[in-house]
Amino acid sequence: MSDLSPQWLPMGYRTRSATIADAREIHRLVTACEHELHARATTGVDGIAADLRPSGLELQVDTVLISDSSGELAGWGWVRGRRSTVDVHPDHRGRGLGRSLLAWAEARARHVGSDRLAQTVSDSDEATIALLRSSGYSPLVTEWLLEIEMPIEPVVPAPPEGVTVRPFRSGDGPAAHQLTEDAFDEWQQRRKSYEEWARHTVERATFEPAASPLAFAGDQLVGAVLSLDVPGNDEGYVERVAVRSDHRNRGIARMLLQEAFRAFYLQGKRTCTLWTHSATGALSLYERIGMTVQRSSTVYSKTLTTT
Structure with a gap:
């Protein structure tokens, strides 16, 4: 059982x-935090379920999980290797729960031998940023949420010579996994197994093949959205x-993005969003196709010393 020592918790x-059965309750907590910070929720319950299965x-x-005397979920956290997530419900902030969860996360990371711990925090969450900085965390990388408005149907460029395009089909998962993990090898900490990757993408209930x-x-997958x-x-x-690295700078990413935007437009949606990471170097690509930054987050990291 998770060991969050009683002396770390308020009365x-x-x-x-x-457990996996807690996904919906955790989702309610996470979206309450998102509403508090951004006046909108963007996390799906299937995303929480995927986070509980890596x-x-x-x-x-x-x-x-931290619950109050009535059983309401007040906070939660997880640690895996060098990464962690901690959330406290807005109604329970200012009571020391965030500091308690942070202490638990660091203790758990040390226990499994991690020499660093990192977590992502919205740049508008001033209280959490202050807590992290006062606890010895420093900024590592930036993430941006970008948005494009689609008042009219997006125009999709013709594919480059020798390239064909079609929607995702059943059976495309392994090739898409190989492609995306190869592309992200340049900056991610570790490769995901197919099973873990699929839980966060093509096996999610919200995955949209169209x-x-x-x-x-030819028959080689060279690009995917x-x-x-x-x-x-x-x-x-x-x-x-x-x-794929040997097919970059040919306009494939731009074409595929416009194709995805058009598919969403035809479903009645008039905006589309995505997150990108400063380590990928892709921000300028998204800005060139008309996307704008809506908000940002920062990954904060700390070297863990033996205690």
Whole structure:
């Protein structure tokens, strides 16, 4: 069971480990935080469920839920290797829960031998940023949420010579996994197994094949855009963009993005969003096709010393 020592908790709170069955309750907490910070929610419950199933995460010891005396979920966190996530419900902030969860996360990371710990925080979450900085964390990289408005049907450029395009089909998963993981090898910490990758993309209930175009050179997959259609959200969302290294700078990413935007437009959506990471160097590409930054987050990192 997750060990969040009682001395770290304010009076009236108790803890336990998370289970897959907690995904909806955790989702309510996460979206409450998003509404508080951004006046809108963007996380789907299937995304929370995927977070609870990655390889290397043992729910009994790598997750913790904090509930108040009425049983309401007040906070939660998980740790896997060098990464962690901590959220506190807006109604329970200012009571030391964030500091308690941070101390738990660091202790758990040290226990499994990690020498660093990082977590992503919205740049508008001033209280959490202050807590992290006062605890020895420093900025590592930036992430941006970009948006494009689509008042008229997007125009899709013709594919480069020798390249064909079609929507994602059943059976395309392994090739798309290989392509995207190869592309992200340049900056990600580790490769995901197919099973873990698929849980966050093509096996999600919100995966939208019609807005997930693939580019082929002959029978070889050379580019992919994988998209989600989150219930209760009037926007399209692009989850992955990747082009094989030997086919970059040919306009394939731009073409596939425009194809995804058009697919969402034809479904009645008039905006589309995606996240990008400063380590990918892709921000300028998205800005050139008309996307604008809506908000940003920062990954904060800390070197863990032995205690």
